[in-house]
Amino acid sequence: MIAREQIARSFVRNRLAVAGLVVLLLLAAFSWLGPLLWPTDQVHTDLAAATLPPGSPGHPLGTTDLGYDLLGRLMVGGRSSLEVGVAAGLLATLVGTAYGAVSGYFGGWVDAVMMRVTDAVLAIPALFLLIVVAAMVTPSKPLLVLVIGAVAWLSPARLVRGEALSLRSREYVQAMRVMGGGSVRAVLRHIVPNTIGTVAVNATFQIADAILYVAYLSFLGLSVPPPATDWGTMLSGGLTYAQDGYWWLIVPPGVAIVLVVGAFNFIGDGLRDAFEVRLQRRPA
Amino acid sequence: MTEPLLRIRDLRVDVQGAHALAGVDLDVAPGAAVGVVGESGCGKTMTALAVLGLLPPGGRVLGGSMSFAGVDLRTANLESLRGNEIGMVFQDPLTSLNPTMTIGAQVAEPLLLHREVSRREAWRTAEEALGLVGLPQPAERMRSYPHQLSGGMRQRVAIATALVCRPKLLIADEPTTALDVTTQHQILELIDDLRRQLGMALVLVTHDLGVVAERVDEVAVMYAGRVVERARTAELFNHPRHRYTEALLAALPERSARDLRAIPGMPPTLTEELAGCPFAPRCAHTTDQCRDERPALTGDERHAWACFHPAPPVPTTVVTQPVPEPVGEQVLLELDSVSKDFPLATRPLLGGLTGSVSAVAGVSLSIRRGEIFGLVGESGCGKTTVGRLVVGLEQPSSGQIRFDGKDIATLSRAERKPHRRRVQLVFQDSAAAMDPRMRVGAILREPLAIQGIGDRREQRRRVAELLAEVGLPEQAVHRYPHEFSGGQRQRLGLARALALRPDLLVADEPVSALDVSVQAQILNLLRRLRAEHALTYLFVSHDLAVVRHLADTVGVMYLGKLVEVGPVREVYREPRHPYTRLLLDSLPSAGAHRSSTAPGGEPPSAARPPSGCRFRTRCPRAEAVCAEVEPPLTTDGGRQVACHFPG
Helix, strand or coil, X not given: CCCHHHHHHHHHCCHHHHHHHHHHXXXXXXXXXXHHXXXXXXXXXXXXXXXXXXXXXXXXXXXXXXXXXXXXXXXXHHHHHHHHHHHHHHHHHHHHHHHHHHHHHHCHHHHHHHHHXXXXXXXXXXXXXXXXXXXXXXXXXXXXXXXXXXXXXXXXXXXXXXXXXXXXXXXXXXXXXXXXXXXXXXXXXXXXXXXXXXXXXXXXXXXXXXXXXXXXXXXXXXXXXXXXXXXXXXXXXXXXXXXXXXXXHCHHHHHHHHHXXXXXHHHHHHHHHHHCXXXXXXXX | CCCCCEEEEEEEXXXXXXXXXXEEEEEECCCCEEEEECCCCCCHHHHHHHHHCCCCCCEEEEEEEEEECCEECCCCCHHHHECCCEEEECCCHHHHCCCCCCHHHHHHHHHHHHCCCCHHHHHHXXXXXXXXXXXXXXXXXXXXXXXXXXXXXXXXXHHXXXXXXXXXXXXXXXXXXXXXXXXXXXXXXHHHHHHHHHCCXXXXXXXXXXXXXXXXXXXXXXXXXEEEEEEEHHHHHHCCCCHHHHHXXXXXXXXXXXXXXXXXXXXXXXXXXXXXXXXXXXXXXXXXXXXXXXXXXEECCCEEECCCCCCCXXXXXXXXXXXXXXXXXXXXXXEEEEEEEEECCECCCCCCECCEEEXXXXXXXXXXXXXXXXXXXXXXXXXXHHHHHHHCXXXXXXXXXXXXXXXXXXXXXXXXXXXHHHEEEECCCCCCCCXXXXXXXXXXXXXXXXXXXXXXXXXXXXXXXXHHHCCCCHHHHHCCHHHCCHHHHHHHHXXXXXXXXXXXXXXXXXXXXXXXXXXXXXXXXXXHHHHHHCCEEEEEECCHHHHHHHCCEXXXXXXXXXXXXXXXXXXXXXXXXXXXXXXXXXXXXXXXXXXXXXXXXXXXXXXXCCCCCCCHHHCCCCCHHHHHCCCCCEEECCEEECCCCCC
């Protein structure tokens, strides 16, 4: 329905958004293609070569407290972070959008009940929920995605519900009802597409947040099991040695997290402008 | 001629690259009333704002001169003039009054700014001013806030604020556009009255030719940032010389016969400098000279025009009544004492209503096949709700709506969908009624897709057919609604409503957001479509002139009740309900003479309607019985009226 070239065109016009996209692609290439150029052993520890500083022979970024090569470890960690972040962010956005659109479109008691449910979930502190989960199960990537998704869907749900509430009383929705259209068409064709700007922006923020969540969770001990790792786990592990001068355990994963979160935020801003059909200029 | 109070010469203003004003000349003599008229975007408001030094951001004066009582306005300290020597009234009194300040403080504010007076004196003068503008109980109103007053009352307050310093010149920019017709009449009478009392000059800026017709001494017609014609009022209306003025008058529904003479095309965009006459692309008398050379304002003091081929100075067409189309006898739509109550406040889950308001209270009417039924009334009278009930967007609280003999409330689910094809709705604002994310092609295809008519190829063909029918190019399917002008969007709205080949079209104020020249195009289109498709219209409008032009039968609503129904020609010639008479007397009309009975008051709240006859609180004929017994709608020789003392 919406011309993809036009959206792409106005997205490309936003320099920061393009920069964000480039950074994101570079980080993805680093994580997945990097090990082909810089193969390292990320399974066996090597305590003899632990905490070597950057610039050591064979280890340009140094080694970790267990002797893993840091550059190679960043690549492996990036995979988990990006995978979990993107999956959890998308899951939360999908669930939240559907939930919010239905709640807002039907309004009345349906809306009242559905929104009380989100209030109830919101009332439970996320931290508490996570600690309980951490105590009960062994972590894995799909589990992380589910846990983060379960906490994060609330914000898109409330955002979309607010939009749907105002969209459903728009005259074009009424016009469609006069033609004989039903609720399913209203939600799928008119409500959801008109929230797409908000949803797309929120999705990128959700992904950025999910990557940070993975980092929080690793502080609670709920992270991908070793020898796998992610940037958050690396960061929290490095903080243990903050007083010992091993700065190279902290700064690289920290920088990676800031880069990826920033990149997603810029992309979100660009998408918001790109989806606003009314701002688009028609090529002469 | 005496030295003018306000003198504008060759005023040129640029707003963000657009030539909003391209050389305006205007004189206002002391105590004179000048009307500035034109369609939207012609620069009339910009002229007023330039005089006041209130140009919008990005606007600047490029050249020309403006002087007020000998003072150069381009260099003067405007703050000492505004609200003091020059008063101003804007269109929307809700936004021009500060919601957090009391009425008294706002009216007294100019005095405290411009005059060396004590607070107490300012307060007293403000109270006087409120009395002068006819606000009841001014002393109590001084402590009210703007939201506690009705629109008409707020506009009175705005006028009081403008007048409190006794200005020499009052600039009123569309002062009555946001108001109902009876309130508009009151406000215009008030401005007229005060002008004579205080001896001030008036510049009345409006798009409504009817408003200026009998209120001002002189009229300046603007087009594309220029004054194209200026004349004494009667002279202008009877013998317009500029071809644009002539066309504009011919497009007025109250002045012309069956088919309105619509002006083709749109006013020019002002971003490029035009070499010739700006009206040339839309004019029927254009020659090469018009395209290459700009006509200058020629003529004398009494009448000047900027046109190479002016209309001959003979009287223009006289008012003729349209002949109604022959209408069948078969009843298509019937409303039987239909009511619609809206709850005033609800709390979902906890339940419990706290009162309700009857937007429609027992309306019965019938519309025959092929008929155009005009439903008129002031805002809040329930006419829009009647339209929404008919198309099924609202369900009646009681009563029956029968379409083609069948009660639509008893239709089964399976019957309802095909029924939807037969009744369609045209909205006032087609921009709001179209999904901004959909292209025109998808918008026009949607009704066909919902009803499952034809495959994709057939649907495309039908869309092209519809576009041709309403006079839009086929390439329109690739565009978004926001890329069209108001008139074109209204054509799209009509095309979409016609897609399902309905029998009945409910049109809710379909032309009230449009300029006169475009309005005429749409009215002609509505008329043509009815003839070609054997359509029946329920035409909801607040504009009595439009209804007179288009409708066969008119129904007048007041506070949820139908008070009079009858053939248009008879009702307009000889209204029988006092409310209908009031509406017709309030109708500003270009050219036609008007009796000057000053209507009083405003409609009471629909939440607490008066007992008995709802109109009795404003009625000159009201007697004791009116408060006790509600008059039923009685039929008498093809006309229906609900009044104890019909005229």
